[in-house]
Amino acid sequence: MEAIPMIKLEEVYKTAINTLEFLPGKCANCGMCINVCPHEVFRSGQKRVEMVHGEACMECGACQRNCPTGAIRVDSGVGCAAAMISAALRGKKEVSCGPECCD
């Protein structure tokens, strides 16, 4: 008899190098994360989406924002050393692009 693939509802898939977390137990398989990801981190699967390139995540936050069931968590922000260093030098916590930076 073939084993039925099971998944714990609270299971969390993580990567070692960034803050991306995928909770397949919550995934409704809508595929929105696949549509919005610029680095093909997710792939469509049978019952739920699969996280296949978690390490390629640049933490833009598009998947989390567009996931209707809250199956993706990521601490999003800009991967820009110039912005982080200038924010640190000016004693600011908020790091982002815009008129203060790159303009």
Add this chain to the structure above:
Amino acid sequence: MYHRVEPGLYSLGDPTPESPVFVTANYTLSFDALRTALKDFDSYILVLDTKGVNVWCAAGKGTFGTEELVSKIESIGLKKIVTHQRLILPQLGAPGVAAHDVRKRTGFSVEYGPVRAEDLPDYIKTHQATEEMRRVRFDLKDRAILVPVEIKNNLLWALPLPIILFIVSGIWMALLVLMIFVAGVVLFPLLLPVLPTKHFASKGIILGSIAGLLIWMVRFWVDNWSFGAVAIGYLLAYVLLISPWVGYISLNFTGASTYTSRTGVRKEIFGFIPVIAVMFICGLVLLALSSVADSMGW
């Protein structure tokens, strides 16, 4: 800051109530890319107020976002203008817009099109983006476009410093700084994928070491040096002055790339800034020692 389009609804060609609605930022270049790609299509373009910032950066800040989109749909009365309830957004606007929330609040369903406007004519045929259309690239052309921007951002030190150093200490220090500028600002963006190692800073340190070796070889030949302690001292000094500086410039290029994450860059800053500082200080000390030894005729 001055490249703004007035936010609102624009018609392209001769749209009917069935024509598609494309959403973009009020940054001139974003708007122009979109209308150029759509020149043969009768359609509506909904321009959000992103304060003149492009789609990707505005989405990150949230100005290209759910709130702004919902408020524009309502203030314009889009429901009375088109009979369908579909919006096509650029994929890179997704970090700011929650498609399911927009639908809940306005009835309009959000469809994420391709990353690049130029792919829109193909996209419209099927309303299905290929993997190629979804992927963000960073090829030679993309990187070459950034070089003039990098040059402009670095002129503040790259222009006066060689002149000052030339007056204070002569041609070689001036050339050394120019070498840093060329390697870090011009060559690094172009060579990014072919430089070994993963981190931007270490790639820059490698490139800077080669630059240091090159300028030393030129001086060795021009000044007719003999190979000894002084020459080796200068070699180490040049490498240790140029490579950390190029490494620092390279580290600052992370934000211009299309794939670095905040977590990764934070680790890189904490890991490499101390190394860069120590290398540079060692370089200064070695340069001083070599110059003294040189002037004493060792």
